[in-house]
Amino acid sequence: MSLKLRLLFIVSLILIINFFAAGYFMVQNARQAIAAEMVSSTQLARGLLINALPTLRFSNDLSERLTLIVDSVRHTRHIRAWFEDMNGQPLIGQEERMAFFNKPDAPDWFIRIMEPEAVAFRRLITKGSQSFGYLVVEADPSDEVTEVWRDMQVLMVLGGFFLILILILVYMALRQGLRPLGELSDALARLENSDFTARVNSGGAKELTPIQIRFNHMASVLENTMAENHALAGNMLTVQESERRDLARELHDELAPCLFGIRVDLGEIERIAIDNSLPDIEEKVSSVKLITTHIQSLVRKMLSRLRPMTLDDLGLTDALRDMLHNWRDRQPEIDWEWDFSGELNTLSDTQQVTIYRVVQECTTNCVRHAQASHVRVEVRREKENIKVSVTDDGRGLDNDSVIKGFGLIGMRERVSALGGRIAFDTEEGLGLQVRVLIPVKSED
Template identity: 75%
Template sequence: MCIRDRFEDMSGEPLIGHEKNSRFINTPDAPNWFIKMMEPEAVAFRRLITKGSKSYGYLVVEADPSDEVNEVWADVKVLFWLGSFFLMLIVGLIYIALRQGLRPLELLEDALGQLEKGDFSARVDTSVVKELSSIQFRFNHMASVLEHTMAENHALAGSMLSLQEEERRDLSRELHDELGPCLFGIRVDLGNIERVAAENKLPEIEEKVESVKVITNHIQSLVRKMLSRLRPLTLDDLGLVDAIRDMLHNWRDRQPEIDWEWDFVGEFHTLPDTLQVTLYRIVQECTTNSVRHAHASHVKVEARREHESVKVTVTDDGVGFQADLVRGFGLIGMRERVSALGGRIAFDTAEGRGLQVRVLIPLKGNDKT
């Protein structure tokens, strides 16, 4: 503590030369605002100086707190710099922690960018944070589903091209093997008719004309068969339900040893054309498989139109096959048709216990097809 003293006259005015007299004089380091805030109220001690009966003035002694204020200011500065250091350290640690904590989100963003570019193999590592781990798990599942779906679509597209090429080869083969000889036969018969007509041999002319008629009928039957493969004619003439019934009646006539059963519920004639063709082809493929491959003794066809979807189920009691080997027998083509309309197809089967094909196609999105 610094002490300042001065002499004052009897009126309390400092004597000349003692205005700033001090035994300890400290220049304050602290700013004025800090001094005003920290400086205590001044306390002065006054003692009257006398000699005999005569008074000469006062000796005033008072404390000078500048030293203590400077010490406090020095401590405050140390604490300030320490506090600043620790604050920066804490901010740095928080930044590092946030950086590490948000790193999974950055990786997730990068993975989403990969998906956007068509790379469906993108995956992210699961985090220890429960909330992020759930998001990352769902992302990986979504990416897996997309990758599987794209692979399946590519496979279906390849199968579709193969089926189209196979269909074209079959049509080309039939045109070459069936129509070619028929047309050649007609040309030969017409040449013979021309020859025997010149010789006026009427019986031979009638024979050749009858041969041309037979060949023409065969060509007509062949063309009708080809047109039916391209598009079922009975569908345009009878409508979906009656066309399927007609198909099943034909199967019953050709395969009387099989018990055929069908059930239709709802209005089908207002369904879009593409949807009707798809349903007809599915039933056609299923019943063909039941006869040719399943060796079934009972086949049941069910179709039901509901408010938002159409369901078709074809069940037989044939030999069945392994459910994980659903390929061939036109099943890939059925899956392609159903997938193109946003529907689902399921095969319930096992070796020795028949096959059930269940198809569900939504009406929403297919109302303009």
């Protein structure tokens, strides 16, 4: 559960407890007030009746006199009075007695909670030795119960309204207060994706300001450090490629002619040995020629690894085409497709070598490991970036291969040294796409 939901739940719980506590005390106070009012009203009516009963002795019309007595308390608040015979049948004030049994306008459970114990006064009416019936006075709390229930309804409506209002205000305050944390989380995600320009605004809750300031300082330090590392790696890569180019040139210009001269001399020695019938010398010359041929093959491989000679002879675009044509001739079962756009031959030497090596590594992996039937290579130079994409429909890579693959690590280091980014979109059994983005400005 999120922090906002937890705090909203706690606030809701506190408000609901307070609401029920207020309702409980309100009901208790109302019960006590109703009970006290019922007792007070009954005593008042009782006093009126007791004062009026002696007049029955002097009345010739008992029924008329009883009606007057009942009417005398008719308008007393919360009091119902009637006269009933000895069998309990109402004779006078029957409508009052029926009104007494009217339920308050409230739920049954609330009536059971609110209604106090019945407060009643019964007096036997006699004249001489004859008993006529009972004069009954009882308290009627229905009006008070109805009023309290209406007050409770108003309380519930107001309580619900303020509960919702308070929760909305608390939610808005929490959202506003926690927004810097969301911005901080987004900025951390950008840092995780190597975007070291991420910053957060120093606003919001005062308590978060030191964290925001320290984060911005950390991001600034990381940005400067990464820029320095990229510059250093780029310089190292430039120096490395320069040394490789010089070494390849020396191997090509110095060692290759020497080996060629050795082969020429060996051919002459072999001719002399044949003319003079010297089989031992002829055999030794053949052995040395094989060794020389092997050394020449090793030199060519070393030259290819140190520096792709076609890159210097043809330029990047034609060198890539030559590479892919060679792959098409050697792997005709694979459908090779490529698309190059933009001026690629004017890129810096380091950028050209990096792009060539990335494509070379990707296509080699497609042939050796991917078991692909279709490979597409795209290289596009745009205004500010160079985009390289190699896509195959092979078996893809697992996470360990992406993280630990030596060739993939080498590509990542080369691209990172130029301030670029590389991504591997893959799923086992569904192919692989290697995407590279190199900023053009890095050539400076």
